Amino acid sequence: METNTTKVLCLDVGDRTLGIAISDSSHTIAQGVHSLRFSSSSPKEKVAYIKKMISSHRVGKIVIGIPFDLKGREGEQAKKTREFARLLKEEVNIPIVFADERFTSLAAERFLREGGVNLRKRRKIKDKVAATILLQDYLDSLRREKNKQLEEDI
Numbered sequence: 001m002e003t004n005t006t007k008v009l010c011l012d013v014g015d016r017t018l019g020i021a022i023s024d025s026s027h028t029i030a031q032g033v034h035s036l037r038f039s040s041s042s043p044k045e046k047v048a049y050i051k052k053m054i055s056s057h058r059v060g061k062i063v064i065g066i067p068f069d070l071k072g073r074e075g076e077q078a079k080k081t082r083e084f085a086r087l088l089k090e091e092v093n094i095p096i097v098f099a100d101e102r103f104t105s106l107a108a109e110r111f112l113r114e115g116g117v118n119l120r121k122r123r124k125i126k127d128k129v130a131a132t133i134l135l136q137d138y139l140d141s142l143r144r145e146k147n148k149q150l151e152e153d154i
Contacts, residue, residue: 007058008135010030010063010132012131016037019035019127019129019130020033020035021136022135027142027143029136030138031132033131036049063138064085065081065099065134066082069102082098105127112126
């Protein structure tokens with residue numbers, strides 16, 4: 001786990017949507033920020049928004065969810081997401097890593113439905129919740145990795 005005070009930004013990228021979550025500076029807790037809808041599928045608006053987030057929140061790393069199918073293969077949306085990440089990387093000078101986002105949208109939908117959130121509201125915030133779940137999973141995996149390393153050092 002990184003010891004600096006930068007945060008990790010997580011993106012759930014859709015054709016015209018963007019779910020955003022951010023970590024605290026200790027990389028312990030993920031918090032949902034926005035579920036955004038864009039007027040076009042062009043990445044320019046998304047990239048501009050992310051660049052603002054990076055500077056205003058001291059972001060040191062970006063996690064982008066890759067939608068694998070049930071067999072672990074990348075489909076068309078995964079290819080679009082990787083292309084978006086490539087374009088974003090041309091604009092920002094921080095590490096970008098990918099994480100498996102299988103089931104995060106399903107988990108977000110279930111979480112919201114069980115929480116009594118109505119359908120209209122669920123549609124508005126599902127991407128943000130999915131990004132939050134993805135980021136929390138990523139942060140937890142970093143912590144497990146660090147703990148495993150500590151155990152090996154004993």
